[in-house]
Amino acid sequence: MRVIKIGGAQMGPIQKAEDRASVVARMIALLDRAAEQGCGLVVFPELALTTFFPRWKEHEADIPSFYEDAMPNAATQPLFDRAKAHGIAISFGYAERTPEGRRFNTSILTDRTGAIVGKYRKVHLPGHVEYDPERTHQHLEKRYFEPGDLGFPVWRNEGAVMGMCICNDRRWPETWRVMGLQGVELVVLGYNTPSVNSQMGDEGLEKRLYHSELSITSGAYQNACWAVAVAKAGDEDGHPLMGGSIIVDPNGFVVARAQTEGDELIVADADMDACNFGKETIFDFARHRRIEHYGRITAQTGATPPQD
Template identity: 30%
Template sequence: MIQANDPARPALRVSCIQFEPEFGAVEANLARSSDLIRAAAREGSRLVVLPELANTGYVFETPEEAASLAEPVPDGPSSRAWGRLAAELKIHIVAGIAERAGDHLYNAALITGPNGFIGTYRKAHLWHRENVFFRKGDLGFPVFETALGRIGIAICYDGWFPETFRQMALRGAEIVCIPTNWVPMPDQPEGEAAMANTLHRAAAHSNGIFIACADRVGTERGQPFEGQSLIIGTKGWPLAGPASRDRPETISAVIDLAEAGAKDLNEFNSVLRDRRTDLYA
């Protein structure tokens, strides 16, 4: 296992795949995502991030519809398909999925690698009508030890909460992968960049972590999506993207995970070290 902050680690190519899932067409979405993952792997990517609910689509109309499309993780057909692909290509994949666990449904994401399934994250902060279909995540904010480094996962609206990234940074996360389905914010000015871009750039800067956001595009059952997928460096500056607002696109960046962590801003300041935990409630 690679140790965190090991300067001998090779550079890592990361890709975020922005595409348009077809609602309910699980086999077609798996096939399309697999083609795009293969293309990224051919270009040298070793970590590939897919959007939120990448195999099912997003806009469920009833709990029964959501239940009919949800699958167990890691034993469902989508988990197995992505797992086989990761093993074949010798890469890591993070993908959003509707998870069925017993009688409960979760808006979840899995991470799988060359040696098999690694873990699951369940979305902690549910957006709008997700509350009708899913339970709030109950796994906390795990950081997964992988052959690439320490990987965290959050999903879409989780990014509106600074605590999401701070929890993972304090647990040693070096990169946080964000499967997402960003939608326009209420009262968003015409042509304005996605609010999420600002929030995630700030989170990367204030925690010294890489963040890789894979959004979707298109309009599903009347709901438009923002696109603008983004890969952000530890200082908060974009390394790739924002991607297009309205067309499928894969963005990629080569990063050095040894750069992650609470680096000094100047001779006096380091963001994580300067935290005043004696004053925080």
């Protein structure tokens, strides 16, 4: 057995006025709780250091302050130090600004010494670029980030093959399959998902949680891997984010689930060898995939129905 005790460190809301030191202190408190339970890996949400600023255009002058120019940096070094002291690998998301001024929605993965072993930049950016008066709230990720340029790599860490994705990536089967084709055994992801659909307000929280869970459980099942999906949740500056953090096994079953919309730790013992059966039977890609029929997936973007 190759068991990793995983902690999903859901975070409650981060208000615009909350500074990095306060946020990092909350993350360290969750990390300490995970250490008490013997976790070897702790996963934090997307944009774990700040409020979800892509909801704004009216505060655009403040936006540059939400990016990180280096990782770790002075504000986050205490988190890395505590993770190293506990011997816990961590993953969390943040807004990255490169030396060239490029901006990405990014997540990193460390080993138990606090060294960064993997970086991922969000590929599937939702939302729009310009202010949309028809929406109940804005979702300006396409304004404040560019699509990730690193693809969907995987890394060997903690004796397992690990990959990362972020928020909207979870809804795209291509995300999971590209990692699955690299033998991924554990996908870690964070999200900041509004509780309300800005374009279909009557969808309701129950359906939004269902669709989130459906995308994660199906991705894990169809690639015979574990998945840890961790939310930032609750009311951020009057804008509600949904919780629903879960840990999912390689058969697509939820084995741990958050009960609140606040800072909360969920824990599960994840045996990486549990991936083997699915990878060697129904999802033995080498035996069963028929790539001669899949060209359309990468040859086009939009759908093209047959002509009448």
